Amino acid sequence: MDGMVAGFDVDLARFYALATLWQEDVTLIGADTVLAQEGALGGAARRGVREEGPLLAVVDGRGRVRSWEALAELGYWSGVLALYADQTPARPPDASTLELITGYDQVDLVEVLDVLGRRGVSTVRVDSADALLRACFELGLVDELALLVHPVIVGTGQRWCGDTKLELRHVGTEVFEDGVLWMRYCVAT
Numbered sequence: 001m002d003g004m005v006a007g008f009d010v011d012l013a014r015f016y017a018l019a020t021l022w023q024e025d026v027t028l029i030g031a032d033t034v035l036a037q038e039g040a041l042g043g044a045a046r047r048g049v050r051e052e053g054p055l056l057a058v059v060d061g062r063g064r065v066r067s068w069e070a071l072a073e074l075g076y077w078s079g080v081l082a083l084y085a086d087q088t089p090a091r092p093p094d095a096s097t098l099e100l101i102t103g104y105d106q107v108d109l110v111e112v113l114d115v116l117g118r119r120g121v122s123t124v125r126v127d128s129a130d131a132l133l134r135a136c137f138e139l140g141l142v143d144e145l146a147l148l149v150h151p152v153i154v155g156t157g158q159r160w161c162g163d164t165k166l167e168l169r170h171v172g173t174e175v176f177e178d179g180v181l182w183m184r185y186c187v188a189t
């Protein structure tokens with residue numbers, strides 16, 4: 001309840017079930033979120049590409065992600081797209097992941113959304129707890145915010161929100177039996 005993103009138990013099955021509600025065209029995540037799961041990805045079942053699933057777009061401005069094939073075959077996504085910048089280190093010569101290059105030393109998130117929009121994408125779900133989410137807020141790219149608030153005070157750690165002021169309009173709240181709140185807001189414009 002104090003805004004920390006780690007240090008408590010999370011029902012991941014519930015998280016992923018709720019995440020499907022958006023039926024997004026693109027899931028946008030950052031390299032650090034992928035890197036945090038790389039150990040688990042190695043041993044994860046490879047269910048193959050899910051044709052009707054969203055595209056997974058990974059912001060990887062520093063070219064750190066290597067597990068493209070495992071991500072593509074997890075069974076959630078229809079494909080993966082690496083988002084790079086001009087200054088992203090050269091990829092391995094055998095790299096075959098589809099890529100989009102925007103920005104100079106960082107991926108240009110505004111341009112990414114422009115390009116995706118021109119390709120028919122209308123819903124993008126950002127799955128991030130910190131840096132990428134903050135960048136999207138600061139650039140004014142977020143129009144809806146959904147939070148799972150757990151009944152625990154962690155005390156110290158990484159908080160999901162930065163210091164950008166945001167006016168929010170409450171859309172709905174559901175309370176689960178274990179006291180977790182599912183809170184949805186629109187970002188006022």
Ligand SMILES: NC(=O)c1ccc[n+]([C@@H]2O[C@H](COP(=O)([O-])OP(=O)(O)OC[C@H]3O[C@@H](n4cnc5c(N)ncnc54)[C@H](OP(=O)(O)O)[C@@H]3O)[C@@H](O)[C@H]2O)c1
Nearest residue numbers: 005030031032033036059060061062128129130131132135
């Ligand atoms: N509790 C939750 O709900 C939740 C959800 C997701 C993740 N997580 C956890 O949170 C941790 C990762 O969070 P994180 O915030 O460190 O990583 P993140 O969400 O993966 O964000 C980092 C990514 O954002 C990019 N980025 C940051 N600012 C940017 C800007 N201004 N312009 C363009 N790109 C920008 C970085 O680019 P570069 O590639 O250039 O560095 C990097 O790829 C992991 O431990 C993960 O498991 C928790």
